[in-house]
Each structure stands twice: as structure tokens, then as C-alpha cells.
Amino acid sequence: MNDKVAIVTGSGSGLGKAIASRFALEGATVVVADLNESTTADTVREIKDAGGKASGCKVDVTQQKDVGRLMADVAHAHGRVDILVNNAGITHYRDFSSTSGADWDAVLNLDLKGVFFCAQAAAPYMRRQQHGKIVNISSSLGTGTTPHVGSLSPGASSAYASAKAAVIQLTKTLARELGPSGVNVNCVAPGFFLTPLTGAVRSPEEVEEHIRVRKSMAVLNRAGKTEELAHAVLFLASEEASFITGHTLYVDGGRTDRM
Template sequence: MGKLDNKIAVVTGGGSGIGRAITERFAAEGAFVALLDFNEEQATETVDAIKSSGGKVQFYKCDVSDGAGIQTIFESLKAEHGPLDVLVNNAGIAAVGNVETCTEEELDRIYNVNVKGVFNCLKAGIPQMVENGGGSIVNLASIASSIGIPDRFAYSMSKGAAYTMTLSVATDYVDKGIRCNSISPARVHTPFVDGFIAKNYPGEEEEMFKKLSATQPIGRMGKPEEIANMALFLASEEAAFITGTDFPVDGGFLKIKK
């Protein structure tokens, strides 16, 4: 028996990086996974890989900042497959800069995806979980939710919101059988990170990769699969007594000083 047999799960940003690892792991554990992503090419590659291994997955192209579009997708998912059991709010974008260099447009861009996107999926998914007698929500926060990171003003704002939304939902729905937790990764090596370094540090890619890797006391960046392992645990019945908690998966970043 898989840990998520017969469960209906939504993973946002599920086409690449951490989201892909979570989608693949959930499908391998027996869930039907609705993969929500803006990037059709990456999502299609992920879907094809999962289906070739016998997993159950369906791609829904969307922009998580579009509340009406998200509501339509969640309603369609329920009509086709039944009410939601697991929601993973993984979709996110990043930005470099402090409060002086951050523009209003950049702040809105980060907010729309990283904060409003989480809100839209919570608003669409929670009523289904209430109707279904419960469920598990996993929000992707960040070490930036609880510690200052240089030149990450807008991003840190958004991930702080992801963490506090986790606490609010856990509090408001604990008597409805809904558990809500968050994961706070440190730096995880994904194509997103490679693209981020290339965009913001052109000509310094190798040097910046080594520098960013070294900030984790364990001596390397995390792997997407390591975040997926925690997401699976929190989504499964093994975590039935856990809610309202943030789980750093950070190579010792928050607690170990070198």
C-alpha cells in the first residue's frame, strides 16, 4: 500500500524542481496528482515521466495569481475525481534587492504569485477538505520566513506570509480535521536556482554556486527529493498528530553556526 493511496492531491508549480519531485513522489505513493503549472513544456515532461511509470497525474495550466481560474480548476478536479485530500502550495518566484532597490512593480509581482497564489489555492481547496472531513495542506515557506537574508526583501516578505498563513489555517480549521504545516528549505539545487544565478550574477555562475552552497553548514545545497520526502510525510497519516508547525529542511542553516 502506498502512503497516499486513493488520495486526491494538488501540487502547484509541480512541473519542475521541488514541485516535480513532490509530484513524482506523491504519484509513486498512490495519489492522483493534479499538477498545476504555468510552464506547459516542463509540466508535460513531468506528466509523461509519471505516466510512463504507471502513476496517475493530470496537468492543469494556470496562473496561481488568477483566483477565478484557480477556482474553476479546483471545481473541475472535484467533479472529475472527487474532493481534495492534499494541497501543496509550492509555486513561487524570487527577487533580489533590498527595500530601496525593490520597485512597487517587483513587490506586486512577488506578492501575486507567492502570497496571493497561496491564498487562492487555500480559498478554493479548503471548502472541499471541510466537506471531505479533513485533509492535509503543506505550504512551501523558506528559511527566509524566520531569518534575515541579505538582498531578499520582497521574497522574504512573501515567505513570511506563507508561514503565517500556515499558522492561521492550522488554527482556524483544526476542528475540521484539516492539518496545515509548512516546510522551510534552505537553498535547494534546482533548474530554478541555476537560472536565478545566471540572471543575477552573469559571468560569476561557478563562484556564486560555490558560495551559495557553502552557506549551508552541511556543505551543500539540498536536493529536491529531500524536500519531497518531508512533503510526503506531512501529507500522509504518519503525520496525523502534526499541525501548525514549520519544518526547516536546511542542512543546519538555522541552528548550526560554523
């Protein structure tokens, strides 16, 4: 990835941080794009301390103008936009019977609309180059349904699952749209990974039970390591995947609810 310019949204922490760090290790110039300025600065500092090249940018991917500014700034600073990883997202579980329109919109705006806005804004630069890589991050919940761990019912994940399923279909649509311009658009559907989000909305007891159940649902019987997800994204963003587009790669340890 030497001399490649890669934008990774939501890379201040968690899976996005692992992806950004892996890209930098391979020689890419990484733009850490996140709404949280503090975690963005931390990621940039860690990449630089490891000898990598990175810069940070505060961006709200749900705002079309904000995303347009991000792409213009990156293109102006580096002369190109080679790679976009649409990783920014949230989970927002609510009981099915009490999920509000605001709950639904919060998830769909970030997890789906944000992916569309970022791809739309990056496309003109990639088309001009006649080359580019877009990797969207979906979820195993976008490929099937699972029991919700804890007191909530499966419908509690309806907004999140719907958004992540739509990301898979959006990936196929964008692959058709941008393929003639030499742009590859692919998707990664992670299974269970331990990230800061795991404990963000759960008690310690709920986290322990969540980990136990999710590990048991994978034939490898463990949680994924963030670097394992980063390896898969790196492959799809590299020239080694130059003849792959419109594809969704499951990185889930062999989830039995999908197999």
C-alpha cells in the same frame, strides 16, 4: 497515498516536480498544476511513464477565479481534494534602492496571495470531507536574513523574504481556521536546493559562487537534493503526520544563519 488526490502547484519543474513525482510513486493521483503548459506536460508524461497516475492543469494561482476553477475541476473529476501543496513561487531580486512597486507586487502576488487563494479554494472540499492536508512551501529566507551572494545587498531579497515569512504565519492562521474540520495545515522551509531557478537570473560565474556560499552556510556543507525535500512534504501530507498542524519543518541542512 493510495486513492488520495493531490494537487501540487508549480510542479512543472524543480521542487514541485520532485514532490509530484514522489506522491505518484506512493500511489496518489497527482494533479500537476502550473502556468507553463510545456513543463506540465513533461512532468505528467514522466509520472505516467513510471507507472503513476497524473493529469495536468494550466493555472495562474494569482487569479482567484482560475484557482476556483482548478479545485472544482479536480473535485468533479475525482470526487475529492485530499492534498494541496502550495509550491508555486518566484524569486525576483532587485537592488533595495531601486525595487519598484511592480517588483514587490510580482513576488507577493505569487508567493503569498497565490498560497492564500489556493487554500481558500480547497478548503470547502476538505471541510465537506472532514479531512485534508495542506502543505505550504516557505523558505529559509522566511526565517532569517542572509547576505545576498553577488553584487546585490541583503535588501534585494526583501520582497521574497517577506512573502515567505508571511507564508509561515499564514500556515498557523489556516491551521487554526481549518483544524476543527479535520484539516492539517503545515509548512516546509527549504534551504538551498539546486533547481532551474538557481541559474535563471545568474551568470555561470554567479551560480558557481552562489553554490559555494550557500553550501558553506549549512552544517552538512552541501546543497539539498530535490528528493530530500519531497520526502519531508510527503511526511506532512501523509497520515503519519495526522497529529501535526501549524508546524514549520526546516529542511535546510542545518543553516547556521538560523541555528
